[in-house]
Amino acid sequence: MNVGLFIPCYVDQFYPGVAIATLQLLEKYGCKVGYPAGQTCCGQPMANSGYEHLADSCNTLFVKNFAEFDYIVCPSGSCTLHIKEHLHDNASPAEAKSIRSRIYELSEFMTDILKVESISSRFPYKVGLHQSCHGQRGLYISQMSELVAEPFSKPGKLLQMVEGLELVSLGRSDECCGFGGTFCVAEEAVSVKMGKDRVDDHLKNKVDVITGADMSCLMHMEGILKRQKSNVRVMHIAEILTQW
Amino acid sequence: MVNHVSLSETFNKDEERVNWHDETLWWIRQKRDKAAWQIPEWEELREMASQIKMNTLSNLHDYLLQFEKNALANGIVVHWAADADEHNKIVYDILTKNKVERIVKSKSMLTEECHLNHFLAEKGIDVIDTDLGERIVQLADEAPSHIVLPCIHKKKEEIGELFHRFLGTPEGNADPQFLTAAARIHLREKFMTRRVAITGVNFAIAETGEFVICTNEGNADMGAHLSDIHIACMGIEKLIPQRTHLSVFLRLLARSATGQPVTTYSSHFSKPLAGQELHIVLVDNGRTRQLGRPDFRNSLKCIRCGACMNTCPVYRRSGGHSYHNAISGPIGAILAPNLDMKEYADLPFASTLCGSCSNVCPVKIDIHQQLYKWRQVLTKEGHSPAAKTAAMKVMAGTLSRPGLYRFAGKAGRWFMRNIPWLTNNRLNPWYKQREMPAPPKESFGEWFKKMRK
Numbered sequence: 001m002n003v004g005l006f007i008p009c010y011v012d013q014f015y016p017g018v019a020i021a022t023l024q025l026l027e028k029y030g031c032k033v034g035y036p037a038g039q040t041c042c043g044q045p046m047a048n049s050g051y052e053h054l055a056d057s058c059n060t061l062f063v064k065n066f067a068e069f070d071y072i073v074c075p076s077g078s079c080t081l082h083i084k085e086h087l088h089d090n091a092s093p094a095e096a097k098s099i100r101s102r103i104y105e106l107s108e109f110m111t112d113i114l115k116v117e118s119i120s121s122r123f124p125y126k127v128g129l130h131q132s133c134h135g136q137r138g139l140y141i142s143q144m145s146e147l148v149a150e151p152f153s154k155p156g157k158l159l160q161m162v163e164g165l166e167l168v169s170l171g172r173s174d175e176c177c178g179f180g181g182t183f184c185v186a187e188e189a190v191s192v193k194m195g196k197d198r199v200d201d202h203l204k205n206k207v208d209v210i211t212g213a214d215m216s217c218l219m220h221m222e223g224i225l226k227r228q229k230s231n232v233r234v235m236h237i238a239e240i241l242t243q244w
Numbered sequence: 245m246v247n248h249v250s251l252s253e254t255f256n257k258d259e260e261r262v263n264w265h266d267e268t269l270w271w272i273r274q275k276r277d278k279a280a281w282q283i284p285e286w287e288e289l290r291e292m293a294s295q296i297k298m299n300t301l302s303n304l305h306d307y308l309l310q311f312e313k314n315a316l317a318n319g320i321v322v323h324w325a326a327d328a329d330e331h332n333k334i335v336y337d338i339l340t341k342n343k344v345e346r347i348v349k350s351k352s353m354l355t356e357e358c359h360l361n362h363f364l365a366e367k368g369i370d371v372i373d374t375d376l377g378e379r380i381v382q383l384a385d386e387a388p389s390h391i392v393l394p395c396i397h398k399k400k401e402e403i404g405e406l407f408h409r410f411l412g413t414p415e416g417n418a419d420p421q422f423l424t425a426a427a428r429i430h431l432r433e434k435f436m437t438r439r440v441a442i443t444g445v446n447f448a449i450a451e452t453g454e455f456v457i458c459t460n461e462g463n464a465d466m467g468a469h470l471s472d473i474h475i476a477c478m479g480i481e482k483l484i485p486q487r488t489h490l491s492v493f494l495r496l497l498a499r500s501a502t503g504q505p506v507t508t509y510s511s512h513f514s515k516p517l518a519g520q521e522l523h524i525v526l527v528d529n530g531r532t533r534q535l536g537r538p539d540f541r542n543s544l545k546c547i548r549c550g551a552c553m554n555t556c557p558v559y560r561r562s563g564g565h566s567y568h569n570a571i572s573g574p575i576g577a578i579l580a581p582n583l584d585m586k587e588y589a590d591l592p593f594a595s596t597l598c599g600s601c602s603n604v605c606p607v608k609i610d611i612h613q614q615l616y617k618w619r620q621v622l623t624k625e626g627h628s629p630a631a632k633t634a635a636m637k638v639m640a641g642t643l644s645r646p647g648l649y650r651f652a653g654k655a656g657r658w659f660m661r662n663i664p665w666l667t668n669n670r671l672n673p674w675y676k677q678r679e680m681p682a683p684p685k686e687s688f689g690e691w692f693k694k695m696r697k
Contacts, residue, residue, distance in 0.1 A: 009643065012688045013653045014681040019688035035692050038646040045643075048597065048616065050623030051636045057644030137599035145277065146555065146603030148286040172270070176557045180596025187249055187594065188673040189256040193561045194596075195678070197266070223678030 003031040004069030006103070008079040009041040011215050018215055021238035022075040022106055029114045031073075036065035044082040048181045052086070063089045063096050071113065072103040075238050077135020077214045080105040084139070107155040107213045107237055108141045116158065121244045124164030128207035129156055130198065130221065131174040132214035141213065145174050155213045155237050162240060168205045175201075179220035195224045203232065210234045247590040252562030265397060266560040272393075273554045275503025276604065283495070293492050294608035297545035300483055301535060307450040307483050308526065314453025315524060318515040325527045328358035334525050335360060335442065335475060336367060342473060344369075344440045348431075350457070350464035351375040352444030353391050353548055354477050354527060356570040357583075360442075371442075372434045374463040376427055383410045389564025391571055392501045392550035397563050431463070441467030445478035445524075446547070447493060451486045454514035455524065458497060458507040465511050475523045476513065480531055481544040493547060496606035500549040534582045539617045543578045545607040552601035552611055558594055567591060574601035578614040581622060589627035592618035650689060657683035 003026055007019040026033045042062065043055030062083065066072045074080045083103050089096040110116045131153070135141045142153035159167055178184065178194025185191075199221050202210050210225075210232060212218050218234040225232055256262055280286045300307055312322050325331035331354075339347065347364075349355065349371050361371050361382075373382045377394035381387065383406045388394030395403070404418030413426045443464045448455040455476060457464045468474045484493065490510075498504040516522035535541055553559045553573030564572035569580040569588060574595065580588035592615045601611040622628065642652050659666050660683040668675050686694075 007688050009649070009653075013657060014683065016684055016686060016688035016691050020691065023692075035689075035696070037689060037693065040646055040649045041643040043643070046636055046640050048619070049632070049636060050593075050619035050628060051633075051640070052620050053624070054636055054640035058640065061644055061646070133596065133598035133600075137603065144600075144603050146600055148280050148283070174600075176596050176598035176600070178557065178596060180598075183593070183596050185673040187252065187558070188676060189249075189253040190558055190561050190594075191596075192677040193256055193259070193262060194557050197561075219681050220678070222681065223674065226679035227677060 001031050002068075002070045003033050004066045004072040005033050005035045006039060006042075006066065006072050006074040006079070006083075007035070008074065008076045008215070010219070011075065014219070015215050015236070018075055018236040018238055021236065021242040022073070024242050025106070025110070025238055026073060029110070029116060031114075034069060039065045042079040042082045043086070044079060045181055047082065047086060055086075056090075059087055059089050059096065060091060062087060063092055063099060066099055066103075067092070067095045070102065071109065072099060073106055073109045074103065075106045075213070075236060076216065077105045077132050077139050077141060078216060081134040081138035105135055105139055105141060105213060107135075107158055108139060111154045111157060116161075119158065119161040119241055121241050122163040123240050123243045125208040126166045126168055126206060127159060127240070128168050128170060128202040128205060128210045129153070129159060130177060130202075130210055130212035130214075130217055132212050132217045133174075133176050135213050136174055142174070155211075158237065158241060159211070162243070165240070168202075168207055170205060171201045177217045177220050179217050181216075184220060191220075192224070195220050199224050199228075199230075199232075203230070207232060209240070211237050211240055213237050246568060248562065248566050248568070248594040249590065251566035251568065252558075252594070255563045255566055256561065262561050264399070265563060268396060269554045269560045272502060273551075273604075276500055276551055276554065277503075279499040279503040279505065283499070289492060289496060290606055290608050293496055293547075293606055294545060296484060296489050296492060297607050298542075300485060301481070301541060301544055304480065304483065304535065307485055308480060310450040311448055311453055311483060312526075314451070316453070318453045319522065320453065320515065321521065321523045323523060323525045325525055325529070327529045328527075331358045331477065331525055331527045331529065332360055332363040335477070336364065336369070338473065338475060338523060339364075339369060339440060342440070344473070346370040346372075346438050347440040347442060348372050348374050348434050348438045348467045348471070349442040350444065350459065350467050351378055351394075352442065352477050353388075353571060354444060354479050355442065356388060357479075357529065358477075358527070360477075372431070372438070374431050374434065374461075374467055375459070376424065376461060376463075379427060379431070380406060383407075387565065387570065389572060390550055390553055391548050391573075397565065435466045435470050438467075439472045440475065441471035441473070442475045442477060443468055445476050445482050446497070447490060448478055448483050448524075449485075449487050449490070450483055452514060454487075454512050455482075456490065456510055456512050458494070458510050460504075460508040462509050465509055468513065469517070471520070473521045473523065474513070474516070475525065477525045477527065480526050480528055481546070497547055497549055500551040500604065500606040530582050534579075537582070540578065540582065540614055542609050543575070543582075543611075543614060545609050546575055546579075547607060549606055551604040551606065555600045555604045556595075557598065557600070558596065562594070567594070574611045574615070575609070578609075578611055578618060581618050585622060585625055585627055589622045592616075592622060650687070653687055654690075657685070657687070661685075
């Protein structure tokens with residue numbers, strides 16, 4: 001299985017450990033992983049700010065980098081959703097369309113395509129799972145609390161397979177952390193308050209680690225935790241699943 | 245400049261109040277969840293409501309004419325208003341024709357949208373809002389901060405103080421039951437003496453020419469039944485084709501709004517009482533323009549339940565007034581730019597696009613998708629700050645050139661490690677209340693190149 005590894009720009013620059021863990025996981029489960037060196041970004045920072053029209057060259061670049069792979073896997077629900085919903089390329093529309101159906105967020109790729117049923121990792125800590133909105137409400141990697149429907153959680157299912165890991169339940173199971181891309185600086189006051197409240201929910205439930213399938217939300221909560229001089233850490237789900 | 249950013253920043257200066265506001269509305273969201281879970285077919289009901297409204301909007305012209313014909317046959321006087329000004333003038337003309345200077349009005353977000361109270365006050369007409377929450381904000385000389393819970397931003401002590409000042413209740417008494425009783429006595433006198441009552445409309449039924457008003461306080465009924473002239477004001481999107489469709493909408497409305505199975509009063513008005521005049525004002529005010537925008541047409545399905553506000557993590561932490569529009573919250577943010585793009589260009593950005601609003605919406609409006617689309621429209625129409633455009637162009641330029649991206653990333657991380665104050669300063673909004681991520685020496689791309697030749 002030929003998998004193209006898409007590492008979002010901020011993960012590439014600030015969280016290389018998350019990308020390495022993702023690569024290790026995919027290889028452990030038998031994927032032949034390629035990492036196109038010319039990749040940059042999904043274009044979401046421009047598009048969500050109202051500048052979709054400036055993201056054309058990003059789109060073209062994305063298609064060029066990833067057209068050859070059977071699947072494209074990314075350790076971020078938000079970037080994955082952006083590609084799924086908005087990738088287009090006037091020069092090669094068919095390729096762009098096909099990529100939109102072949103891109104997966106890491107945890108859904110592991111449960112739905114790789115059909116992972118057991119994981120040989122051990123992580124004896126209390127963990128709070130942050131349900132990032134775009135992965136959850138956009139990609140449906142977990143059920144949403146607003147809907148009258150059977151609950152499920154793909155990242156939750158993976159975490160349950162980890163030896164020693166205690167998954168705590170939160171007061172609000174799927175409230176936004178307030179990152180929201182440029183929202184976090186444009187609407188600083190509300191963004192910070194949302195982040196503080198989300199972190200508080202985890203702290204009240206005495207977690208050792210906050211995890212999730214999106215590093216951007218974790219980066220936001222990490223910024224708040226560090227300012228509070230908290231000992232609670234954030235770890236991407238890939239980093240927990242590779243504690244073997 | 246007054247916009248969502250500055251108004252919500254002010255709101256957040258009192259963190260205790262933000263916590264209280266957030267928790268109050270979250271409690272209502274939880275009540276809504278409990279009520280929805282009692283209906284196994286809840287999601288099908290939402291889909292059905294959405295489709296009925298789609299049918300209505302697709303045939304709005306015919307349904308409106310059908311409604312008018314049936315309403316006229318019932319003895320209702322029907323008025324058509326193209327915009328807010330026309331609506332206000334129609335109401336004022338009815339009042340002057342009947343030499344009425346003091347009226348009562350029950351909840352109507354349309355009249356808020358048209359700024360009717362302000363218009364009538366300037367003409368010397370005294371309007372008393374009879375919905376308790378609306379009366380409270382009226383006494384405080386404020387606008388409603390929520391479409392269903394107009395004074396949700398006020399604590400009971402503040403209401404006690406207002407009532408002490410305006411209604412003569414004892415100082416320091418903030419007992420809700422006592423204050424409600426005081427309001428009741430105060431309003432009873434108005435109901436008994438005022439000859440004209442204005443009401444809103446929740447649903448107007450094309451097949452019968454009747455309309456339905458939902459309240460918990462019965463104040464619309466009290467006003468309408470005790471008046472000589474009842475004027476009902478409605479946006480043209482309030483229509484539904486048949487009476488039977490109420491069986492869908494009435495099940496959804498109160499459950500979504502407050503978690504009640506149904507509103508205390510769901511009153512049908514089909515013809516004037518003996519000796520009474522019954523008027524209905526059908527208002528466009530930009531609705532047909534919105535109907536003509538395929539991306540935003542769905543917003544007209546809204547039945548004004550307020551569920552999107554209660555669930556919105558931004559609304560709960562910024563307050564309704566931060567939206568500086570009659571309709572606040574996520575739904576307000578997609579309706580307002582249709583009225584005035586320049587004035588409301590900030591609102592579609594007052595969201596993290598988390599999508600919770602779309603999930604609670606009883607008529608399945610794709611609110612967060614429309615927020616995203618409005619951002620594109622507003623930028624293209626030139627309602628974006630020049631500095632933002634310049635920054636976005638630099639960002640797009642960097643992210644479309646892999647070499648430049650790698651260089652910028654490496655340089656950026658080097659500066660962050662070696663000259664941290666370049667980012668760790670007060671000019672950086674991230675850093676104000678959050679630490680920056682620790683910049684590693686090596687990006688993943690650099691690691692991969694070295695390790696996996």
